[in-house]
Amino acid sequence: MKITTTVLALFTVLGLAAQLPEALDEVAPFSEDLAAIRKGNDWAFIDDLGTIVIDFRSDIHWNPSAKETSKGVNAVRQPKFSDGLCMVRTYVDDIAVYGFINTKGELVIEHQFLNVHPFKNGFTTGVIYEKVFRGRNEFKLDIYEHKFHEVLMDASGKIIEFLGRRYNIQMKKSRYKLPTVSARLLNDQLVAVKIKNDWAIKKINL
Numbered sequence: 001m002k003i004t005t006t007v008l009a010l011f012t013v014l015g016l017a018a019q020l021p022e023a024l025d026e027v028a029p030f031s032e033d034l035a036a037i038r039k040g041n042d043w044a045f046i047d048d049l050g051t052i053v054i055d056f057r058s059d060i061h062w063n064p065s066a067k068e069t070s071k072g073v074n075a076v077r078q079p080k081f082s083d084g085l086c087m088v089r090t091y092v093d094d095i096a097v098y099g100f101i102n103t104k105g106e107l108v109i110e111h112q113f114l115n116v117h118p119f120k121n122g123f124t125t126g127v128i129y130e131k132v133f134r135g136r137n138e139f140k141l142d143i144y145e146h147k148f149h150e151v152l153m154d155a156s157g158k159i160i161e162f163l164g165r166r167y168n169i170q171m172k173k174s175r176y177k178l179p180t181v182s183a184r185l186l187n188d189q190l191v192a193v194k195i196k197n198d199w200a201i202k203k204i205n206l
Contacts, residue, residue: 031080054105072115083119094173109157121188
């Protein structure tokens with residue numbers, strides 16, 4: 001019995017060791033009990049035992065050129081979870097659109113942001129877009145209208161407040177420029193909003 005227990009313990013140790021990731025290009029610090037690891041352009045997440053809990057995937061957002069002065073999606077040097085959410089991206093007409101996954105790797109906030117801050121204290125601010133079908137022209141081509149809003153969103157994906165309409169965003173790759181997110185979370189109760197050239201402080205109304 002003692003020999004069997006020892007053998008089982010040995011297999012357990014060897015099994016754990018065999019699962020530890022190797023040949024990695026980058027390892028990020030732990031955040032909310034998970035650490036991001038990179039191979040090439042793909043990222044995965046490990047737990048505190050080194051077990052991969054979210055497998056390598058190419059849609060996890062990161063910006064290797066991020067600087068201290070960068071903001072929004074450009075500020076994400078390494079992926080990490082904040083408020084249980086991590087930023088991911090897809091492409092619509094060759095333009096990056098961002099959403100968020102949970103710690104199980106499930107998409108829980110749909111790809112709808114053109115620019116967005118990581119969540120903090122249960123909230124984020126960002127610029128969302130919607131594509132509205134307006135009908136067909138005389139050539140039977142579908143006509144769409146794009147609408148853009150700066151919003152305050154909570155970690156469940158609920159839009160708490162529309163902070164302002166955004167204009168002059170071209171959804172064509174050759175003309176597209178990443179829109180800035182002007183609104184800033186001050187704490188879990190206040191948000192600073194820029195209206196034209198002035199700033200205003202708003203209370204977060206849940």
